[in-house]
Amino acid sequence: MNRLFRWFGALGLMIGILGAWGCKRNATEGAGGASKPVKKKGHKGMHHHGKDHHKGDVKYKHHDMQHDFSDVKRYAKIFDDPARKAWQKPEEVVTKMQIKPGMAVADIGAGTGYFLPFLQSAVGEKGSVEGLDINGPMVQHMKERIQKAGWSQVKARQVKMDDPQLQAASLDRVLIVNTWHHVANRVEYAKKLKAGLKPGGAVYIVDFTMEAKRGPNKKHRLEPQQVIKEFAEAGLKGRLIPSSLPDQYIVEGAL
Numbered sequence: 001m002n003r004l005f006r007w008f009g010a011l012g013l014m015i016g017i018l019g020a021w022g023c024k025r026n027a028t029e030g031a032g033g034a035s036k037p038v039k040k041k042g043h044k045g046m047h048h049h050g051k052d053h054h055k056g057d058v059k060y061k062h063h064d065m066q067h068d069f070s071d072v073k074r075y076a077k078i079f080d081d082p083a084r085k086a087w088q089k090p091e092e093v094v095t096k097m098q099i100k101p102g103m104a105v106a107d108i109g110a111g112t113g114y115f116l117p118f119l120q121s122a123v124g125e126k127g128s129v130e131g132l133d134i135n136g137p138m139v140q141h142m143k144e145r146i147q148k149a150g151w152s153q154v155k156a157r158q159v160k161m162d163d164p165q166l167q168a169a170s171l172d173r174v175l176i177v178n179t180w181h182h183v184a185n186r187v188e189y190a191k192k193l194k195a196g197l198k199p200g201g202a203v204y205i206v207d208f209t210m211e212a213k214r215g216p217n218k219k220h221r222l223e224p225q226q227v228i229k230e231f232a233e234a235g236l237k238g239r240l241i242p243s244s245l246p247d248q249y250i251v252e253g254a255l
């Protein structure tokens, strides 16, 4: 009997982890680059309704499929799991971004700040890194992480769902990991990214392939060609960057 309970417990944990990466994205259907909101009935899945549901955060509309990441402790266990390194390969991602010391970099949808240590070490002391997220508790968590680590060139900032609020021509590199599929009106959003890039700047989207064994529900995933098409519509030169990541692709969008 005990064994049966343990088995169901393990199954529950696995479903939780896979669901978290799925993140019930921000209601977009990607056909033809024209993203349109999708309404979903009910409150199933991982959309939490604790008493702090709306505290210090973007207002989550109850039916719009935007996932609530406010339970930072829970997501830190998943996003910052040391086992992630084996498939996420953060050093390889950062190498592909061709970051040089002194560059200005933003990580959009940065979550708990998983990529911040790798980005800050790539830009060095003369560079700068900003971790941007729509989720207030995630941003607060990043701020504490940054302070603890003593990274003077790293900052965290809360941004709007439809606007990363970048200063014009201020960034050399933008990283967006496992988040692009959450963005509604992606072409419009990509135009805002483009406006934030310095000459020679580029955006890097890292997201789950259709074949990946982890990641969001397949109907929410985006083919890399779709991302490249969206970049083209926004005026960015998109291309697939060859990599050894087992579950994700990397798409570059350059000026």
Ligand SMILES: C[S@@+](CC[C@H](N)C(=O)[O-])C[C@H]1O[C@@H](n2cnc3c(N)ncnc32)[C@H](O)[C@@H]1O
Binding pocket: 020, 021, 023, 026, 069, 079, 108, 109, 110, 111, 112, 113, 114, 115, 132, 133, 134, 135, 138, 159, 160, 161, 162, 176, 177, 178, 179, 182, 183, 184
């Ligand atoms: C699956 S998590 C990925 C976190 C991080 N990039 C990582 O790889 O560990 C998605 C994150 O994107 C954020 N997010 C979702 N939509 C966003 C948007 N439109 N702009 C900025 N952040 C967004 C969520 O709050 C969440 O922290």
